[in-house]
Amino acid sequence: AQTVTQSQPEMSVQEAETVTLSCTYDTSENNYYLFWYKQPPSRQMILVIRQEAYKQQNATENRFSVNFQKAAKSFSLKISDSQLGDTAMYFCALRTSGAGSYQLTFGKGTKLSVIP
């Protein structure tokens, strides 16, 4: 069984500043995928960024980037130049790549508030 832990229930950041959200996970698999989803007040779950465990290069998507440390089982999300629209719950999720392993395991989420 896999677990995902987000140790920061709430965070805040000033507009235009940078913030990092933490995520650690545990799995016995060697091949897996990691995701960050954003859930704004509209409650829509929106994919922010994804990382394949076999890739050493950290994924980036515009202002969003990850710091993937496989040995430490850490997968943090960095948001640069924070914008008011980034205010949301952020969920870290893990999916193993074995046959039939299509279940996403989610963390409890981090509530991010961007302050004008």
Add this chain to the structure above:
Amino acid sequence: DAGVIQSPRHEVTEMGQEVTLRCKPISGHDYLFWYRQTMMRGLELLIYFNNNVPIDDSGMPEDRFSAKMPNASFSTLKIQPSEPRDSAVYFCASSSAGTSTDTQYFGPGTRLTVL
């Protein structure tokens, strides 16, 4: 492309009534997932389908819950009879095994309130 479509967006019902939630996955996706989100338990997978066949329903809480996928473009999650503790946001998500990461794309959710 249209994303995952769910209906209704909001449902308010009384205890004991039957509730049916609907989902239309993204065209071409062969996996469909039903999740439930509550404050206490977070996001939980209830059941998922592959090519319209239920693969894992171990997350379905009770026999009161049932899910069907009669064709590739439609799925239902039914609760009968409903209870106040079923109040939650129910998400449907779909993915394609043909992609490298099988990313799941979520619908807007149905907020269910059982009085």
